[in-house]
Amino acid sequence: MGRIALPFFVASIVWTTIAAAQGNVPVPITPDDVRWVRAPMAPGIEGAWFLGGEDQRGLYVFRVRLAAGARIPPHTHPDERSTTVLSGTIYIGFGETFDESRAVAIPAGSMYVAPAGVPHYVWARDGEAAYQESGIGPSGTTLLNR
Secondary structure, rough: OOOOHHHHHHHHHHHHHHHHHHHHOOOOOOOOOOEEEEEEOOOOOEEEEEOOOOOOOOOEEEEEEEEEEEOOEEOOOOOOOOEEEEEEEEEEEOOOOHHHHHHHEEEOEEEEEEEOOOEEEEEEOOOOHHHHHHHHOOOOOOOOOO
């Protein structure tokens, strides 16, 4: 490449990078933008897919809101899920039977991991709570002890 062409080449790369950066504007996804669905398995629970979906391949983000006292019965997922508590405190227990004495408090700002295939249950013992799960799909939920 000639000496004269090099500055034009560099300038075109810089200009393209600046133009591309200005065209990429973050688009927020708010709780009002998603479709919240009530859980058929238990009252006082609703969830929404913020990213991806249960039957889609790739990264997903799923949020759950629980009313005070709401319980999600023992269940499993085929994939590992990382869960972050957004508000309130949720109680998590691992096992095929809902056992209040074995549930561990996970307060807002904390997280836990539910390994693939491990039965677990969730409880909003002390009041309303919300959490966000993420993982790599496709995913699913299998209730135990129906």
